[in-house]
Amino acid sequence: xxxxxxxxxxxxxxxxxxxxxxxxxxxxxxxxxxxxxxxxxxxxxxxxxxxxxxxxxxxxxxxxxxxxxxxxxxxxxxxxxxxxxxxxxxxxxxxxxxxxxxxxxxxxxxxxxxxxxxxxxxxxxxxxxxxxxxxxxxxxxxxxxxxxxxxxxxxxxxxxxxxxxxxxxxxxxxxxxxxxxxxxxxxxxxxxxxxxxxxxxxxxxxxxxxxxxxxxxxxxxxxxxxxxxxxxxxxxxxxxxxxxxxxxxxxxxxxxxxxxxxxxxxxxxxxxxxxxxxxxxxxxxxxxxxxxxxxxxxxxxxxxxxxxxxxxxxxxxxxxxxxxxxxxxxxxxxxxxxxxxxxxxxxxxxxxxxxxxxxxxxxxxxxxxxxxxxxxxx
Amino acid sequence: xxxxxxxxxxxxxxxxxxxxxxxxxxxxxxxxxxxxxxxxxxxxxxxxxxxxxxxxxxxxxxxxxxxxxxxxxxxxxxxxxxxxxxxxxxxxxxxxxxxxxxxxxxxxxxxxxxxxxxxxxxxxxxxxxxxxxxxxxxxxxxxxxxxxxxxxxxxxxxxxxxxxxxxxxxxxxx
Ligand code: SF4
Numbered sequence: 001x002x003x004x005x006x007x008x009x010x011x012x013x014x015x016x017x018x019x020x021x022x023x024x025x026x027x028x029x030x031x032x033x034x035x036x037x038x039x040x041x042x043x044x045x046x047x048x049x050x051x052x053x054x055x056x057x058x059x060x061x062x063x064x065x066x067x068x069x070x071x072x073x074x075x076x077x078x079x080x081x082x083x084x085x086x087x088x089x090x091x092x093x094x095x096x097x098x099x100x101x102x103x104x105x106x107x108x109x110x111x112x113x114x115x116x117x118x119x120x121x122x123x124x125x126x127x128x129x130x131x132x133x134x135x136x137x138x139x140x141x142x143x144x145x146x147x148x149x150x151x152x153x154x155x156x157x158x159x160x161x162x163x164x165x166x167x168x169x170x171x172x173x174x175x176x177x178x179x180x181x182x183x184x185x186x187x188x189x190x191x192x193x194x195x196x197x198x199x200x201x202x203x204x205x206x207x208x209x210x211x212x213x214x215x216x217x218x219x220x221x222x223x224x225x226x227x228x229x230x231x232x233x234x235x236x237x238x239x240x241x242x243x244x245x246x247x248x249x250x251x252x253x254x255x256x257x258x259x260x261x262x263x264x265x266x267x268x269x270x271x272x273x274x275x276x277x278x279x280x281x282x283x284x285x286x287x288x289x290x291x292x293x294x295x296x297x298x299x300x301x302x303x304x305x306x307x308x309x310x311x312x313x314x315x316x317x318x319x320x321x322x323x324x325x326x327x328x329x330x331x332x333x334x335x336x337x338x339x340x341x342x343x344x345x346x347x348x349x350x351x352x353x354x355x356x357x358x359x360x361x362x363x364x365x366x367x368x369x370x371x372x373x374x375x376x377x378x
Numbered sequence: 379x380x381x382x383x384x385x386x387x388x389x390x391x392x393x394x395x396x397x398x399x400x401x402x403x404x405x406x407x408x409x410x411x412x413x414x415x416x417x418x419x420x421x422x423x424x425x426x427x428x429x430x431x432x433x434x435x436x437x438x439x440x441x442x443x444x445x446x447x448x449x450x451x452x453x454x455x456x457x458x459x460x461x462x463x464x465x466x467x468x469x470x471x472x473x474x475x476x477x478x479x480x481x482x483x484x485x486x487x488x489x490x491x492x493x494x495x496x497x498x499x500x501x502x503x504x505x506x507x508x509x510x511x512x513x514x515x516x517x518x519x520x521x522x523x524x525x526x527x528x529x530x531x532x533x534x535x536x537x538x539x540x541x542x543x544x545x546x547x548x549x550x551x552x
Binding site: 031032054061064142146161 | 423424425426427428429431432433435436438439440441456467469471472474475478479501502504505506507508525526528
């Protein structure tokens with residue numbers, strides 16, 4: 001029995017034992033989405049995530065913008081990971097337009113994308129801390145990520161929305177003296193994040209709240225199609241930077257962090273280990289980068305693709321593998337563009353993980369899925 | 379005499395009249411004091427609508443620390459809030475919820491439209507699912523431009539709002 005009181009809002013008759021609870025969209029523990037949970041006492045019986053509050057039609061919009069003007073709005077799904085979310089589109093457009101990328105630009109892209117991964121994970125960690133009621137863990141990452149944002153601001157001119165990657169390279173060359181500053185900041189950053197172990201990861205309160213909650217087995221992780229840190233926390237060694245290297249990742253030495261437990265603790269620890277790996281990658285890339293050279297192959301205005309073609313490119317973003325499928329019919333705009341986003345694929349695991357959990361464990365399981373609602377809705 | 383006049387049926391009328399008289403009395407002398415109290419305790423609602431929430435979060439980080447201007451981090455309960463910061467795009471699905479949140483808040487309440495999307499639709503002006511600005515949904519006090527606005531810009535918007543509250547008639551909201 002439901003009575004509609006507003007478009008999309010309804011009153012529901014309450015069951016005797018099972019209670020339906022709406023968590024979000026206005027809730028400190030939900031973000032830009034709604035989770036409808038049914039609880040029996042304190043235990044969750046069923047859970048139905050309801051995304052789509054930020055569906056802005058990115059894919060449709062891409063069909064009436066040309067290959068260059070598509071850049072700004074395609075990085076908006078995850079503005080704090082904007083280089084990575086743009087990466088597959090840029091790789092795909094390059095293949096369609098048939099452009100070569102200079103060597104130095106490839107290294108700059110790797111550095112920018114790793115810096116962005118750290119910026120994303122730090123924000124994620126800050127929110128994870130505040131979800132668990134751990135205010136220090138909000139303040140520390142939120143403060144430390146500003147140093148990396150400064151670096152990106154030096155490089156591209158904007159705090160979060162860089163629009164730095166373009167088909168054919170990167171928009172600008174590095175500012176003078178960037179390498180030294182970057183190395184110094186990254187070393188400091190790595191020292192700082194190691195201190196998080198004492199305040200957060202070895203904290204008995206965190207461990208008691210996240211260990212053995214929301215366990216995702218290896219088989220389930222593969223069956224449900226999760227990616228990224230969720231998959232690696234369940235014991236699957238899968239990282240696109242190693243398995244399907246793009247740009248210059250094959251020349252760098254990358255270690256994949258894998259944990260076997262598959263619980264919320266493992267899922268919260270893997271991104272933290274990933275950040276340290278990112279610091280390693282940045283140091284290697286700074287060393288191997290050609291010291292001078294061009295960074296951008298200039299395009300003609302309004303470039304057209306040569307033949308009708310399709311292309312699918314994937315990269316490893318801060319959340320997992322992010323794909324972009326472009327169909328071109330030889331015009332200046334893509335005929336169809338599809339983003340395959342990791343957030344949405346990780347969200348699918350949520351109803352399975354929450355069944356039988358206590359309601360109080362919901363935030364720690366939900367946010368451990370490395371989920372960003374804006375990206376899932378596109 | 380007075381006792382006979384006030385019966386249980388019309389008691390609320392008398393209370394209302396008393397309220398009117400009080401309002402007039404506090405308008406001039408106490409209005410300043412009330413507004414002064416309001417500007418240093420703005421509590422934003424925790425409603426995130428799109429990607430601008432990243433910069434809203436950064437504004438309460440140690441570097442920007444919006445709390446020193448009397449604006450506390452986003453808060454859960456609507457009944458204790460008096461500020462809605464609309465953090466970006468409002469889609470057709472979110473608009474009724476935003477209105478519902480706004481209607482549930484007690485007076486006085488203020489609205490900051492943060493980001494180009496909340497002002498005019500911004501980058502998504504021609505998308506099929508995005509409203510061209512929130513003026514049609516809730517009344518806006520301060521517009522903070524940018525895509526996303528830097529935390530400094532947001533803080534400036536909050537200070538502008540405080541200036542505005544200082545000049546408002548306290549009586550309007552009692
Ligand atoms: S103004 Fe820009 S950053 Fe803010 S919600 Fe809109 S697109 Fe996102």
